[in-house]
Amino acid sequence: MDESKRIWRDRVARWHKSGHSARVFAEQEGVNAGTLYSWSRRLGMNRSAYRQRSGKTMLPALLPVVVAPSGATAPSPSATLEIVFPDGAVVRVPPTFDEDTLARVVRALGGVR
Template identity: 85%
Template sequence: MDESRRIWRDRVARWHKSGHSARVFAEQEGVSAGTLYSWSRRLGMKRSEYRQRLDKATLPALLPVVVAPSGATAPSLGAALEIVLPDGAVVRVPPTFDEDMLSRVVRALGGSR
């Protein structure tokens, strides 16, 4: 396999793993989105097929959330709770929060309550 083919195979695989659109990924790589698509087709690497083959173990797992009953003492009653997700996203829960809203957010993120 020649060098440019190897480079593009690696680049296309990283694009498929990234979850980004071709435009966003190509911009980050300093290449055109059209060229990225072209190499993907040339190499026979269809994004939808690649995403289906990803091992579920690589996806972030959500941990169960237990909401303490109202009136329970917390280590710091004035501090907000921060939940940092593996992708770097942060969910901030203020000390006075709506339990139903938090439950809906947890369900939307793939957890259960």
């Protein structure tokens, strides 16, 4: 195995163990998130394959939540809600949305059990 492949195999394994999204992990490593995904696929190390090999279940990472102080201006009713999952998936929810559909999407992405 050449040096580059060995470096990327280690990097991808550390990414999967970290629980961070590709974007966050790539920023920390100083690499491109697309390149990280590409190497993960090339090496056959997608997250589900990693979980099967390691026997571990990856728990979702906790994300910071910002709560506006009382008296702060409320978000506009026309504002889009954005949900970012630890694996990098992003769901943008328009102000007029169907709650049941949103709940199914979030469950499908592994956000709610």
